[in-house]
Amino acid sequence: MSSVSSPPPASPAPSKSWTVKVREKAVEALPPERLLPNGQPTYVASWIYLFGVASIASLIVIIASGCIIALKGPAWWHYTGVGHFFNSIHLWSVELFFFVMVVHLWGKYWMAAWRGGRARVWMTGAVTFLVAVPCALTGYVSQQNFDAQWISTQAKDAMNSVGVGAFFNLTNFGQMYSYHVLLLPIAVVGLVAAHVLLVRRNGVVPPFELEQRRAALAAAPSPADAADGTTGGMQS
Amino acid sequence: MVMGAVFNLDHPAHTVDWSFIHLSVANVVVIVLMLIVFFLAILLPFPNAKSRRGDAS
Numbered sequence: 001m002s003s004v005s006s007p008p009p010a011s012p013a014p015s016k017s018w019t020v021k022v023r024e025k026a027v028e029a030l031p032p033e034r035l036l037p038n039g040q041p042t043y044v045a046s047w048i049y050l051f052g053v054a055s056i057a058s059l060i061v062i063i064a065s066g067c068i069i070a071l072k073g074p075a076w077w078h079y080t081g082v083g084h085f086f087n088s089i090h091l092w093s094v095e096l097f098f099f100v101m102v103v104h105l106w107g108k109y110w111m112a113a114w115r116g117g118r119a120r121v122w123m124t125g126a127v128t129f130l131v132a133v134p135c136a137l138t139g140y141v142s143q144q145n146f147d148a149q150w151i152s153t154q155a156k157d158a159m160n161s162v163g164v165g166a167f168f169n170l171t172n173f174g175q176m177y178s179y180h181v182l183l184l185p186i187a188v189v190g191l192v193a194a195h196v197l198l199v200r201r202n203g204v205v206p207p208f209e210l211e212q213r214r215a216a217l218a219a220a221p222s223p224a225d226a227a228d229g230t231t232g233g234m235q236s
Numbered sequence: 237m238v239m240g241a242v243f244n245l246d247h248p249a250h251t252v253d254w255s256f257i258h259l260s261v262a263n264v265v266v267i268v269l270m271l272i273v274f275f276l277a278i279l280l281p282f283p284n285a286k287s288r289r290g291d292a293s
Contacts, residue, residue, distance in 0.1 A: 045285040047277035099266065103274050 030201050037200075043207050051104035052199075058097035059192065063185065065090040070181055074144040094136055101129060113205040121202055124195040131187050138180035141170055152176070 068086050069077045076083035105125070114122035141152040152170040159165045169175055206214075250261040259267075
């Protein structure tokens with residue numbers, strides 16, 4: 001074997017693969033320091049800003065308890081004490097989810113949270129709420145008891161009255177259970193993820209007062225205003 | 237062992253009727269609770285809120 005001295009390989013040309021393009025677009029749209037910031041703006045120090053994360057916390061409990069009762073099945077959640085417990089955890093976390101999500105919705109509505117290019121944040125939140133409603137309904141009709149029978153036959157009439165009864169058969173347990181444990185949860189989780197990423201990208205909507213002050217400063221900046229710290233309100 | 241409900245549920249739901257609005261009392265209670273929590277969230281001071289704002293200025 002003789003040693004062969006070959007020239008060092010030339011530096012590879014910039015890759016144009018789809019993974020590189022996606023990465024560059026993702027980092028450009030949402031830099032790491034914005035995705036996982038050091039802190040939140042000071043105006044977030046209010047109870048009304050906590051209901052979004054309370055909704056996410058409830059959703060985590062819903063998914064965790066739902067996974068447990070899905071593993072064990074209807075006989076377990078109906079006829080055993082532990083099964084009843086996890087069934088109740090699942091039910092009450094859903095109740096809490098809707099409770100805090102409605103308070104979150106009211107808070108964001110009255111502060112016009114679609115301001116400053118945040119229309120997609122508002123829309124993903126609104127659609128999440130709309131998708132969560134059938135997600136809960138399909139859960140109520142998947143209980144495998146008389147309550148589920150009553151709700152499904154009532155809801156069947158509602159579906160037929162709006163013309164979608166051919167697609168959603170509320171009395172079909174298999175179809176409703178598939179919607180409840182797979183299709184609709186995927187939609188809810190995907191929408192919540194998009195909602196949170198959009199919040200990270202656009203920032204939490206500021207109070208009206210701060211936005212007006214920023215607009216006034218942008219229109220007529222002065223050294224005195226810049227010195228008194230009223231230009232940002234952001235906490236690093 | 238299956239336990240019964242704390243409240244007697246063996247009767248038709250109590251409802252609140254006002255014009256075309258027809259709500260069960262249970263739902264009215266939840267709506268009132270949401271309103272209370274909403275206004276408390278706006279009115280109650282957040283712990284250390286003033287010092288946080290002071291740090292940023």
